[in-house]
Amino acid sequence: MxxxxxxxxxxxxxxxxxxxxxxxxxxxxxxxxxxxxxxxxxxxxxxxxxxxxxxxxxxxxxxxxxxxxxxxxxxxxxxxxxxxxxxxxxxxxxxxxxxxxxxxxxxxxxxxxxxxxxxxxxxxxxxxNTPHWDRAPMDPIALFRQRFGDQMYIVQFQDPAREPDRIFGSRVEQTFDAFMRKPAPRPADAPPEQPIAGVGASARLNLAFPQMIANYDAKHDPRTPI
The missing domain is CATH 3.40.50.1820 (Alpha/Beta hydrolase fold, catalytic domain)
Known part of the structure; x- marks a missing residue:
């Protein structure tokens, strides 16, 4: 270390x-x-x-x-x-x-x-990994909500009733185990993705939180820990 x-x-x-x-x-x-x-x-x-x-x-x-x-x-x-x-x-x-x-x-x-x-x-x-962008054409939270739905983690964190801190407090180890791994490689037989740009442009990204963590199991994660 x-x-x-x-x-x-x-x-x-x-x-x-x-x-x-x-x-x-x-x-x-x-x-x-x-x-x-x-x-x-x-x-x-x-x-x-x-x-x-x-x-x-x-x-x-x-x-x-x-x-x-x-x-x-x-x-x-x-x-x-x-x-x-x-x-x-x-x-x-x-x-x-x-x-x-x-x-x-x-x-x-x-x-x-x-x-x-x-x-x-x-x-x-x-x-x-964070480019300089023009000002968003609409409220960024509304943009994320429209693109990913109410369960997208940034959207979810806007609602105090959902107690975002509790998401981490209940599963700290699993949460950071999921975060601190290299991205999983795309399968060789996966269909090609067209070039995309902009905030939240890829429909294939799973940014729902805490569902992303709740469904995560380190035993089945093929990625190498960083």
């Missing part, structure tokens, strides 16, 4: 943010690694080690609501203004002028907003 650097904390944008830092402090812009869901800064442990050994200063925060960082209750506390403001406050705490922001998954949506909202603090942006 690769060890993480010591956990540090910064007071930023009204919250206490936990973060990890490694590599030399130079005049070059550091790299800020922003994780996705359901992840933590720990997801970047291999990249933190590699970048630091390459002589690059690297910073990996637990984003708002995750891990060692504060978890405000209001939904409105998680809009892009707050999420990008957290990163600006982290730079201020570390007395950093500009940084290169790398975002994976939902972290990618955050870092693509950085040059739009805080251009003077951005030296570059890297999106890992």
């Amino acid at each position: 690769i060890e993480m650097p010591p956990l540090q904390f910064a007071e930023t944008n009204g919250i206490r943010m936990g973060f990890y830092e490694a590599g030399p402090k130079t005049d070059a812009p550091p790299v800020v690694l922003c994780h996705g869901w359901p992840e933590l800064a720990f997801s970047w442990r291999h990249q933190i080690k590699a970048l630091a050994e390459a002589g690059i200063r690297v910073i990996a925060p637990d984003q708002r609501g995750y891990g060692a960082t504060d978890r405000p209750e209001p939904v409105e506390a998680y809009d892009m203004e707050h999420l990008t403001g957290d990163l600006v406050g982290l730079l201020d705490h570390l007395k950093i002028d500009k940084a290169i922001f790398v975002g994976h998954d939902w972290g990618g949506f955050v870092v693509w907003q950085m040059p739009l909202r805080h251009p003077s603090r951005v030296a570059g942006v890297v999106g890992v």
Whole structure:
């Protein structure tokens, strides 16, 4: 297991943010690694080690609501203004002028907003599996609901009555066992898929939650654990 650097904390944008830092402090812009869901800064442990050994200063925060960082209750506390403001406050705490922001998954949506909202603090942006999109033509939740139905996990999480936290609390090991595996390969005799693009474009993706987890059995999973 690769060890993480010591956990540090910064007071930023009204919250206490936990973060990890490694590599030399130079005049070059550091790299800020922003994780996705359901992840933590720990997801970047291999990249933190590699970048630091390459002589690059690297910073990996637990984003708002995750891990060692504060978890405000209001939904409105998680809009892009707050999420990008957290990163600006982290730079201020570390007395950093500009940084290169790398975002994976939902972290990618955050870092693509950085040059739009805080251009003077951005030296570059890297999106890992999350491209920059134009503003959706309709409410994103309505789009997901129309494309995948009410059981799609993002749609389901909008309804407090469904107690989304209980989904994870009841089957933590099974949930993360399903997430943390490489994608299953398509069968050789599967019909070819036409090129597609856009949010939720593929009808073959099973994004229903918790049905996806409830029907998952690790004994029959052909994928290799990551």
